Amino acid sequence: MKRQQGVVLVFALLVLLSLTIVGVSAVSSSLNQTKMAVSMQQSGMAFDAAESALAGVFFESEDEQILSDAARLDPLSEARQQPAFDPQVQTLRCSDVAWTDRKVTKDGLSSNTVHTVDAMYQDEVSAKSWSKTAFIREQACRGSSNVIGGSNLSCHVFAIRGCGQLSGHKTIVANTASAAVLAPAAN
Numbered sequence: 001m002k003r004q005q006g007v008v009l010v011f012a013l014l015v016l017l018s019l020t021i022v023g024v025s026a027v028s029s030s031l032n033q034t035k036m037a038v039s040m041q042q043s044g045m046a047f048d049a050a051e052s053a054l055a056g057v058f059f060e061s062e063d064e065q066i067l068s069d070a071a072r073l074d075p076l077s078e079a080r081q082q083p084a085f086d087p088q089v090q091t092l093r094c095s096d097v098a099w100t101d102r103k104v105t106k107d108g109l110s111s112n113t114v115h116t117v118d119a120m121y122q123d124e125v126s127a128k129s130w131s132k133t134a135f136i137r138e139q140a141c142r143g144s145s146n147v148i149g150g151s152n153l154s155c156h157v158f159a160i161r162g163c164g165q166l167s168g169h170k171t172i173v174a175n176t177a178s179a180a181v182l183a184p185a186a187n
Contacts, residue, residue, distance in 0.1 A: 042125070042166055046173035049104070049121045049129035049164025054177050056104040056115055057131050057160050061181075065112035072114055075100050075133045076158055076181055085134035085159060092134055094163035094172045100133040126167035133160045136178075138186055154185040 060066060061074040073081070079100040085092060092099060105119040121129035141155040158179045165172045 042169070043173060045122075045125050045127055046164040046166050046169070046171070047175065049127045050162040050173050050175045051164075052104045052121065052162070053102070053129045053131035053164065054160055054162035054175060056102055056109055056129075057133055057162075058179070059109045060102060060113075060115060061179075063111050063113075066114065074114075075102050075131070075160075076135075076156075076179065079133040079135045079158055080156060080183075082135060085136050087136065087159060092132055092159050092161045092176070094130070094132060094161060094165075094174050096132060102131045102133070104129040104131075120167075121164070128165050128167070129163070131160060131162050133158055138183075141180075141182065152185050153182050155180040156183045 057075045061076045063074065066072050066074050082098070082100065085099070102115045103118055104115060104121055105117060106122055107119075109115065121127045136157040136159055138154050138156050141153065158181070160177045160179060162175045162177070163172055164174070
Protein backbone atom coordinates (compact mmCIF):
# COMPACT_ATOMS: atom_id res chain seq x y z
CA MET A 1 0.00 0.00 0.00
CA LYS A 2 2.77 2.44 0.86
CA ARG A 3 4.28 1.89 -2.54
CA GLN A 4 0.97 2.79 -4.27
CA GLN A 5 0.60 5.97 -2.18
CA GLY A 6 4.05 7.10 -3.35
CA VAL A 7 3.10 6.57 -7.00
CA VAL A 8 -0.06 8.66 -6.53
CA LEU A 9 2.02 11.43 -4.96
CA VAL A 10 4.51 11.42 -7.87
CA PHE A 11 1.65 11.38 -10.39
CA ALA A 12 -0.05 14.32 -8.62
CA LEU A 13 3.21 16.28 -8.63
CA LEU A 14 3.68 15.63 -12.38
CA VAL A 15 0.11 16.81 -13.10
CA LEU A 16 0.68 19.92 -10.96
CA LEU A 17 3.98 20.63 -12.75
CA SER A 18 2.38 20.29 -16.20
CA LEU A 19 -0.52 22.58 -15.20
CA THR A 20 2.01 25.15 -13.94
CA ILE A 21 3.92 25.03 -17.24
CA VAL A 22 0.68 25.45 -19.23
CA GLY A 23 -0.34 28.39 -17.02
CA VAL A 24 3.03 30.14 -17.31
CA SER A 25 3.07 29.72 -21.11
CA ALA A 26 -0.50 31.07 -21.36
CA VAL A 27 0.45 34.17 -19.34
CA SER A 28 3.63 34.62 -21.40
CA SER A 29 1.69 34.30 -24.66
CA SER A 30 -0.90 36.79 -23.44
CA LEU A 31 1.80 39.32 -22.53
CA ASN A 32 3.46 38.94 -25.94
CA GLN A 33 0.12 39.42 -27.71
CA THR A 34 -0.54 42.54 -25.64
CA LYS A 35 2.89 43.95 -26.58
CA MET A 36 2.23 43.22 -30.26
CA ALA A 37 -1.21 44.88 -30.10
CA VAL A 38 0.25 48.01 -28.46
CA SER A 39 3.04 48.11 -31.05
CA MET A 40 0.55 47.80 -33.92
CA GLN A 41 -1.64 50.51 -32.40
CA GLN A 42 1.34 52.87 -32.06
CA SER A 43 2.47 52.10 -35.59
CA GLY A 44 -1.05 52.81 -36.82
CA MET A 45 -1.10 56.18 -35.02
CA ALA A 46 2.25 57.14 -36.56
CA PHE A 47 0.98 56.06 -39.99
CA ASP A 48 -2.16 58.19 -39.51
CA ALA A 49 0.12 61.14 -38.76
CA ALA A 50 2.10 60.43 -41.96
CA GLU A 51 -1.10 60.21 -44.00
CA SER A 52 -2.35 63.52 -42.60
CA ALA A 53 0.96 65.11 -43.60
CA LEU A 54 0.40 63.95 -47.20
CA ALA A 55 -3.15 65.29 -47.12
CA GLY A 56 -1.82 68.58 -45.74
CA VAL A 57 0.40 69.13 -48.79
CA PHE A 58 -2.50 68.59 -51.18
CA PHE A 59 -4.82 70.73 -49.04
CA GLU A 60 -2.40 73.64 -48.97
CA SER A 61 -1.53 73.26 -52.67
CA GLU A 62 -5.21 73.67 -53.57
CA ASP A 63 -5.86 76.62 -51.23
CA GLU A 64 -7.06 79.44 -53.49
CA GLN A 65 -6.08 82.13 -50.97
CA ILE A 66 -2.45 80.96 -50.86
CA LEU A 67 -2.33 80.42 -54.62
CA SER A 68 -3.55 83.98 -55.28
CA ASP A 69 -1.07 85.59 -52.82
CA ALA A 70 2.26 86.34 -54.52
CA ALA A 71 3.99 86.70 -51.14
CA ARG A 72 3.32 83.08 -50.13
CA LEU A 73 4.01 79.75 -51.80
CA ASP A 74 2.18 76.47 -51.55
CA PRO A 75 4.43 73.40 -50.95
CA LEU A 76 4.55 72.37 -54.63
CA SER A 77 5.44 75.86 -55.87
CA GLU A 78 8.07 76.18 -53.14
CA ALA A 79 9.56 72.78 -54.04
CA ARG A 80 9.59 73.80 -57.73
CA GLN A 81 11.96 76.64 -56.90
CA GLN A 82 14.52 74.28 -55.32
CA PRO A 83 17.04 72.10 -57.16
CA ALA A 84 15.51 69.01 -58.75
CA PHE A 85 15.37 65.78 -56.79
CA ASP A 86 16.75 62.69 -58.56
CA PRO A 87 15.10 59.54 -57.15
CA GLN A 88 17.76 57.38 -58.87
CA VAL A 89 20.52 59.01 -56.84
CA GLN A 90 18.89 60.71 -53.85
CA THR A 91 16.54 59.58 -51.10
CA LEU A 92 13.72 61.72 -49.79
CA ARG A 93 14.10 61.19 -46.05
CA CYS A 94 11.87 62.53 -43.30
CA SER A 95 14.94 63.92 -41.53
CA ASP A 96 16.32 65.82 -44.56
CA VAL A 97 16.37 69.59 -44.28
CA ALA A 98 16.88 70.27 -47.99
CA TRP A 99 13.28 69.74 -49.10
CA THR A 100 10.09 71.75 -48.60
CA ASP A 101 8.71 71.08 -45.15
CA ARG A 102 5.11 71.35 -43.93
CA LYS A 103 3.60 70.30 -40.61
CA VAL A 104 0.16 69.24 -39.41
CA THR A 105 -0.71 69.98 -35.80
CA LYS A 106 -3.63 69.15 -33.54
CA ASP A 107 -5.22 72.42 -34.72
CA GLY A 108 -5.73 70.79 -38.13
CA LEU A 109 -5.49 72.41 -41.54
CA SER A 110 -6.78 75.93 -42.17
CA SER A 111 -7.35 77.84 -45.37
CA ASN A 112 -5.09 80.83 -45.98
CA THR A 113 -2.36 79.26 -43.80
CA VAL A 114 1.14 78.06 -44.65
CA HIS A 115 1.55 75.18 -42.20
CA THR A 116 5.09 75.55 -40.86
CA VAL A 117 4.39 75.69 -37.10
CA ASP A 118 6.21 72.89 -35.27
CA ALA A 119 3.81 71.41 -32.71
CA MET A 120 2.23 68.09 -31.78
CA TYR A 121 -0.16 66.38 -34.18
CA GLN A 122 -1.98 64.85 -31.24
CA ASP A 123 -1.49 65.04 -27.49
CA GLU A 124 -3.01 61.76 -26.28
CA VAL A 125 -0.02 59.80 -27.54
CA SER A 126 2.27 62.74 -28.44
CA ALA A 127 2.75 62.30 -32.16
CA LYS A 128 4.32 64.58 -34.76
CA SER A 129 3.25 64.87 -38.39
CA TRP A 130 5.25 66.53 -41.17
CA SER A 131 5.94 66.24 -44.88
CA LYS A 132 8.81 66.72 -47.30
CA THR A 133 8.11 67.76 -50.90
CA ALA A 134 10.64 67.73 -53.74
CA PHE A 135 10.40 68.63 -57.43
CA ILE A 136 11.52 65.74 -59.65
CA ARG A 137 11.20 66.87 -63.27
CA GLU A 138 9.20 68.61 -65.94
CA GLN A 139 7.90 66.34 -68.67
CA ALA A 140 5.39 66.27 -71.50
CA CYS A 141 1.94 65.41 -70.23
CA ARG A 142 0.57 62.09 -71.39
CA GLY A 143 -3.04 61.59 -72.27
CA SER A 144 -5.56 61.71 -75.05
CA SER A 145 -6.27 65.43 -74.85
CA ASN A 146 -5.05 67.48 -77.81
CA VAL A 147 -5.37 70.59 -75.65
CA ILE A 148 -2.64 69.36 -73.33
CA GLY A 149 -0.36 68.19 -76.12
CA GLY A 150 -0.77 71.29 -78.25
CA SER A 151 -0.53 73.92 -75.55
CA ASN A 152 2.38 75.49 -73.75
CA LEU A 153 1.73 73.28 -70.69
CA SER A 154 3.83 70.53 -69.24
CA CYS A 155 3.55 68.23 -66.25
CA HIS A 156 5.65 69.07 -63.23
CA VAL A 157 6.28 65.89 -61.21
CA PHE A 158 6.79 65.97 -57.45
CA ALA A 159 7.63 63.44 -54.73
CA ILE A 160 5.85 63.95 -51.42
CA ARG A 161 6.76 62.05 -48.27
CA GLY A 162 4.42 62.12 -45.29
CA CYS A 163 6.11 61.38 -41.97
CA GLY A 164 4.78 60.47 -38.54
CA GLN A 165 6.57 59.75 -35.28
CA LEU A 166 5.44 59.07 -31.74
CA SER A 167 7.35 60.85 -28.99
CA GLY A 168 9.88 58.61 -27.31
CA HIS A 169 10.21 56.36 -30.36
CA LYS A 170 13.14 56.39 -32.76
CA THR A 171 11.10 54.89 -35.60
CA ILE A 172 9.53 57.24 -38.13
CA VAL A 173 6.66 55.89 -40.20
CA ALA A 174 6.48 57.31 -43.72
CA ASN A 175 4.34 57.10 -46.80
CA THR A 176 5.20 58.52 -50.20
CA ALA A 177 3.02 59.89 -52.97
CA SER A 178 3.83 61.45 -56.30
CA ALA A 179 1.95 64.27 -57.94
CA ALA A 180 1.94 65.63 -61.47
CA VAL A 181 0.65 69.16 -61.88
CA LEU A 182 -0.13 71.00 -65.13
CA ALA A 183 2.00 74.11 -65.30
CA PRO A 184 3.46 76.43 -67.95
CA ALA A 185 6.36 74.84 -69.75
CA ALA A 186 9.79 76.24 -68.95
CA ASN A 187 11.34 78.00 -71.90
